Amino acid sequence: MKTHFIAIGGSAMHNLAIALKDKGYQVTGSDDAIFEPSKSRLDKKGILPEELGWFPEKITSDIDAVILGMHAHQDNPELAKAKELGLKIYSYPEFLYEQSKNKTRVVIAGSHGKTTITSMILHVLNFHQKEVDYMVGAQLEGFDCMVKLTQDNDFMVLEGDEYLSSPIDLRSKFLLYQPNIALMSGIAWDHINVFKTFDDYIEQFRKFVASITPGGILVYNEEDAEVVKVVEAAENYFRKIPYKTPEYEIINGKVHLKTEMGDIPLSVFGAHNLLNLEGARHICQHLGIMDEDFYEAIMSFKGASKRLEKVEREDKGILYKDFAHAPSKVKAAVKAFCEQFKNEKKYGFLELHTYSSLNPVFLEQYDHAMDGLDEAIVFYSEDALKIKRMDPISPDLIKEKFKNEGLKVFTNAEELHAYWETLDKTNGVFLMMSSGNFGGLDLTK
Structure with missing residues (x-):
């Protein structure tokens, strides 16, 4: 399959480009600015554009998919050429759905905590050598690329962002994933340049809950009043599983989680991280990870990049x-x-x-x-x-x-x-x- 990325240098876009290259796809791309670490990582894979800028001549009729990044503008010359040729143009989340539509999709959403929760889930799965496809927004210890796409894995774990999908698709990214299993960590007004009112922002989460596949599962933070309102108002059919901050104490400067299996020492701290951990535990249960195995793995989790x-x-x-x-x-x-x-x-x-x-x-x-x-x-x-x-x-x-x-x-x-x-x-x-x-x-x- 031949793919071309318009704005390949973005933190999310370059990871997807690398994942497709690893999958055996033919990958090309353009951008008008590429910074580190994207530049070195693309170069290592042999897919760094030879020069910066937009080149309509790169857009040819044999391209199977054009993937459009948020950094590009609506009047981008490569985008115009792709439209002229009638090529299939995907936003980043749209293409991820296309790659995972035959898998069980697990989507982690929320104004805060989604990166950490997704990272915790992937850390536990990686610890126990459970293979899944994934997309997460932070660099994790033990992972080379933050997007993984395969033919064989049954599950795909996705960090669900409420920001816009692309310059020509103004839907929130997480509305394109249609989760079978979802988590909602919290709602607090953000991105006011796009969502002018708090209700407009909350509406994206109402739509997200409505996008859960029939008979699916939603794990949600019952301590967040806005989340509870959205869940209680939902009219579609899915299983609702609440979670809350677990008991813990700080002993000699180290957080210990209180569980039926005894005290579990952790490498992270903060009540919000304990709440994130509890959400991750519930999701892992639905991925076949028993609590004992979850706690064994989570002890070595040191946090997502740039999160405390x-x-x-x-x-x-x-x-x-x-x-x-x-x-x-x-x-x-x-x-x-x-x-x-x-x-x-x-x-x-x-x-x-x-x-x-x-x-x-x-x-x-x-x-x-x-x-x-x-x-x-x-x-x-x-x-x-x-x-x-x-x-x-x-x-x-x-x-x-x-x-x-x-x-x-x-x-x-x-x-x-x-x-x-x-x-x-x-x-x-x-x-x-x-x-x-x-x-x-x-x-x-």
Whole structure:
């Protein structure tokens, strides 16, 4: 099968391209910007475009499938040529469904926790050498590629994202998967550039539940009121299985899960991760993994990449980075960090740089998000606001919305870096929350 990727360099797209190459497909692609690690990984497989840019001449009538990434625009010249030739054009999730339509599809959805839960499930399956197809949004220890597609595996585990599918398909990605088994971890308004109201956002999850195949299974977080409302309002037929935070305690700085089989020591911490773990356990049961085997495997799970991930520093200081930037994720990360390090001086840094997080209306969602920290710092770039053509935001407004008078606010990367240099990294613990890089801050030094 001959496939061509428009915008092959994306984090998701390049993994799918590699998976298809490994499956024996003929793979080509284009992009106008490709960064690491995508560049090296594509090059290693021999599918890195020879030059950057869009080349309509690459689009020929013998291509079986064109896969269109979100990075491309509607007026992309390669897309125009594919339409002109009448080629089959897929979005990323549409093609994944096409590859898995004869398998049992397991879809993990939710505003927060979906990457970690998917990662936990794959870690357990990999530990016990159970083969499944999969797609997950974070790099996992023990996995070379974050997409796997085969002819033979019976199950496919998919991280279900509610964001848009492609520039020409404005449906949420997870609406294309039609799960046989689904999980919903939580609902908290996000992506306000696309979903203008909270109800519009919730509607995507209503549609997701409605897309579960007849007689399917939904595992859901019964501690999330919005999730419960969506589940209770569903009119289609499926089995409903609730889960909640299991009992645990922290002994000598290590989390121990309380189970019928005794205390299970874990390598992760935080109540939200224990909740994620419980959801993963229920899904694994439906994949044929007994609880005893689940607990044996999950003890060695160290977390998904950038999710409360410990950074090895030259000075041996204790520092964790977290991909958190949405309000619900920030609150969960801060709560976990404060619980884990009760007796230490706790510093928390948050970078605001997404469209949603810099919107004054949305900022109200961050109220009390940094409470419990001894030093709370928020950084956003005034230049980023200009690039996004957004109105200026005052530091006083940030403090007001966070409801935190002691909050330190930086709008200039150089000033933030200067403040960072004044801190003794061996005296206290540090939580760095961002989907960016704090203006190029080196967290290892």
